[in-house]
Amino acid sequence: MEISLTAGQLERLASIAKDALPNESCAFLLGEDGTVTEILPMRNIDESQVSFSIEPRELLGAYDFAESKKLQIVGIFHSHPAPPAPSGTDRKFMEINPVVWLIYSNTEHTFKAYINDNEVREVAVRITG
Template sequence: MTIKIERPVLEAMLAHGRREMPNEACGYLAAREGVVCRHFELTNRDAAPDHFTMDPAEQFAAIRRMRDEGLQPAAVYHSHPETPARPSEEDIRLANDPNTAYVIVSLVEGTDPVRAFRINRGEVVELPLEVVA
C-alpha cells in the first residue's frame, strides 16, 4: 500500500513539527479517494521531545470533522525533533492497530524528512510514500 499525500499537507506537517519544537507534534491525516488531502493537528498532552499522547477529546472531534467532510482517516503522524523518521522502540511498543499507517516527520537536517510505516506486533514495514501535486 502506497501512502499518497498532497505536497501542502506534507509541508504543513513539517511546519507543525517545527512549531512544536523541542517537543513532538502529533495529529491525524485524512484522505479523499485514497489521497491524503488534510491534516488535523492535535495537542501532545505529554509536551515531551521523545513521546506523545494525543488529547482524546481532540481525537474524537477530528474524526467527526473527517466524517462531516467526507474524508477517511488515513494515518497517525508525529514528529521526531532530534531523530530520523523511523519508529522508536516506544513507537513500536505503543502501536496498537495493525491497520493504521504511522507517518513520522523528522526535523533532523540531512535525513529523509517523512516516512510511513505499518507496525504489527513489533514488526515494522515501511510503506512507500508518494507526494502528489
C-alpha cells in the same frame, strides 16, 4: 502500499513539526484510499521530546470531524527530534492503530511511513502535485 500527499501538505507538516520544537508534534491525516485530503493538527499533551499523546476529547473530535466529512483516518503523523524510525512506544501504538504512521525527522528533514500489519514495515510516501 503507499500514502499519497501533495508537496504542499508535506511542507505544512514539516512546519507543524518545526513549530512544536523541541517537542514532538502530531496530526491526523484524513482522506480516502491512502490519499491525504485534510490535515488535522493535534496538541501533544505529553509536551515531550520522546512521545506524544492526544487528549481524548480532541481525539473524539477528530473522529467526529472525519465522519462528518465522510473521510477516513488514513494516517497518523508525528515528528521526531531524531531519525524518522518508529520508537518502541510507536511500535506498541502502531499495533493498536493499524493505519499508516508518517514520521518526520526534525534532524534529517525527511519523512518516512510505516504500518503494522502483523509486522512493522515501511510504506512508500508518494508526493503528488
